[in-house]
Amino acid sequence: MVSLPKMNELGFFEIRLESIGGLGANLAGKMLAEAGVMGAGLNGVSFSSYGSEKKGSPVKAHIRFCDPDTNIRDTAPVERPHVVGVFHESLHKTVNVISGIYEDSLVLVNSTKSTAELKEKLKLKGGTIAVVDAIGIALEEKNRVNMAMLGALFRLCPFLDAEFMKGVIRKSLEKKYPQAVQPAIRTFERGFNEVVFETFALPEGETMPSFVRQDTPVLGYETQPIGGVITNPGNSILKDLSISRAGMMPRFDEEKCIHCAACDNVCPDFCFVWDEQPDKKGRPQMFLQGIDYQYCKGCLKCVTACPTEALSKDRDDDKYAERHRVPHRFDRAIV
Numbered sequence: 001m002v003s004l005p006k007m008n009e010l011g012f013f014e015i016r017l018e019s020i021g022g023l024g025a026n027l028a029g030k031m032l033a034e035a036g037v038m039g040a041g042l043n044g045v046s047f048s049s050y051g052s053e054k055k056g057s058p059v060k061a062h063i064r065f066c067d068p069d070t071n072i073r074d075t076a077p078v079e080r081p082h083v084v085g086v087f088h089e090s091l092h093k094t095v096n097v098i099s100g101i102y103e104d105s106l107v108l109v110n111s112t113k114s115t116a117e118l119k120e121k122l123k124l125k126g127g128t129i130a131v132v133d134a135i136g137i138a139l140e141e142k143n144r145v146n147m148a149m150l151g152a153l154f155r156l157c158p159f160l161d162a163e164f165m166k167g168v169i170r171k172s173l174e175k176k177y178p179q180a181v182q183p184a185i186r187t188f189e190r191g192f193n194e195v196v197f198e199t200f201a202l203p204e205g206e207t208m209p210s211f212v213r214q215d216t217p218v219l220g221y222e223t224q225p226i227g228g229v230i231t232n233p234g235n236s237i238l239k240d241l242s243i244s245r246a247g248m249m250p251r252f253d254e255e256k257c258i259h260c261a262a263c264d265n266v267c268p269d270f271c272f273v274w275d276e277q278p279d280k281k282g283r284p285q286m287f288l289q290g291i292d293y294q295y296c297k298g299c300l301k302c303v304t305a306c307p308t309e310a311l312s313k314d315r316d317d318d319k320y321a322e323r324h325r326v327p328h329r330f331d332r333a334i335v
Contacts, residue, residue, distance in 0.1 A: 002040045002159040004065060006082055006104075011070040015153075016078040017061035018097040019087035021050065022246055024146030028085075029061030031150060031168055032160070036065045039164030045072050058095055058243075079213060081105060083157065085149055087134070089113070090243040090318065092122055101127060103208050108152055108195070110134040110145065115198040125209075126202030130156055132195040135247040136315070143180070143187040145246070151191025162192055237330055241269060242321065245298030249316045252291055252324070256310035259288050263302035263311055271296045273326045290326030 004013040015032065019025030026048040033046035042065045050059040062078040079100045086097050089111040098107060108130040109118050115129040122129075134148035147169070154162045166185050173181045202208070217223075264272045271291050279285040303311045 002042070004042070004067070004159060005157075007066070008080060008082075010074060011066045012072075012074070013065045014078045014081050015063040015065075015083045015085065015157075016081040017059075017063070017085040017087065017149075018091055018095060019059045019061070019085075020091065020243060020246070021057045021059050023059075023087045024144050025059050025061045025085075025087050025149075026050075028146040028150050028153075029063050031165065031172070032063050032153065033065075034168055035154075035160050035165045036063075039161045039168075040065075040159055041068060042066065042159075043068055043070060043072055045075070047075065049077055058091070080211065083153070084108065085153055086110060087145060087149055088243060088246075089118075090245070093240055094243060098122055098124055100211050101208070103127060103202055106130060106156055106197075108132065108149070108156060108197075110149060112136065115196065115200075119200055124200070125206055126200050128197055128199040130195050130197035132191055134191060137187055137190045137194065139247060139315075141183050141187045141190065143183040147184045147187035148191035151188040151193075152195035154188075155192045155195050156197065162188075239295065241295050241297040242293060242318070245296065245316045247298070247316055248300060248313050249293070249296060249298050249321065250291065250300060250303050250311045251314050251320070252288075253310050253312070254288075254290075256308045257288055258308055258310070259286065260307065261286070261288075262305040262307060263288075266301040266305045268299065268301070269295045269297060270328075272302075273328055290324065292328050293321035293325045294327070296321075 007013055017025040017029055029046040029048060033044045036042045036044040044065045046061065046063045048059060048061045050057060060077065064072060066072060081101060082105055084098060084101060084105065084107045086109045089109055091097050103126050106128040107124065111118060111131050112133050113131065115131055118129050118131060130152060132148060132152040134145045137148040138145045154160050154165055166188065169184050169188060170181055173184060273289045273292055274286045275289050276284050277287045298316060300313050303313045
């Protein structure tokens with residue numbers, strides 16, 4: 001029997017996976033639990049929490065491990081994780097993905113950035129940051145992001161047996177999808193081998209942020225403004241759909257564009273920005289200015305519809321999106 005590297009006051013080693021629908025975090029959590037229970041002889045449990053069951057919506061998977069002689073009587077969400085797996089880097093824009101971590105917790109992020117860049121972006125004071133380009137690996141191997149993330153998690157949790165996990169992958173896929181077994185195993189192995197990690201010591205004199213429960217309301221009876229005014233009502237102007245992009249995004253080549261609006265006709269989120277300008281004969285005409293990437297969820301319908309290849313698909317790159325974003329002009333809105 002293996003021994004867990006650390007445990008909380010109840011005797012649990014806890015993992016939380018932060019993801020969006022469509023990236024396979026729920027299945028990854030179940031596979032992790034199976035590997036811990038069947039392969040390592042631990043007690044374990046896995047369950048997920050999510051809102052609307054659709055691609056792109058936030059998902060959390062919760063996994064607990066403990067010694068065989070410890071009973072699991074806690075089925076509450078994991079709020080103080082020892083390991084956090086972030087399946088989509090942009091989730092930090094709308095979700096506090098590092099909520100509740102300890103000083104020595106480990107945070108795994110699906111990203112192409114360096115560990116130092118992610119430390120700054122996530123506002124992480126201390127702990128271990130691990131990085132793996134799970135989307136890049138999945139695209140190259142024509143497989144799923146969750147297999148690459150699982151490989152990285154097994155590298156970071158040495159009490160789990162990677163060889164046993166490969167058997168779990170075979171058992172899960174070989175009956176219904178036999179052609180997917182080898183790509184999935186290759187993706188798992190690459191995630192295991194290509195993850196890099198770095199530990200950052202907590203600066204002297206600083207402490208980790210105090211823990212706040214996830215269900216603590218921002219506006220409650222103690223914190224709401226006088227009169228109960230809602231200071232930031234939800235609306236479509238404030239939404240940010242960039243966290244829904246699962247690896248690909250459209251890129252715009254203005255020189256090839258004929259301003260036919262075929263892209264705008266198929267776009268479900270009005271990402272394209274237009275401006276009325278005179279054409280060569282001085283007549284007013286609408287000209288495409290670019291894409292507001294804040295509202296682009298990467299469905300790529302525009303790329304399929306474009307007749308001149310002015311729109312092409314490429315890897316999702318938030319630096320490119322920030323540099324080339326053409327913001328919508330909302331004259332009567334306070335953003």
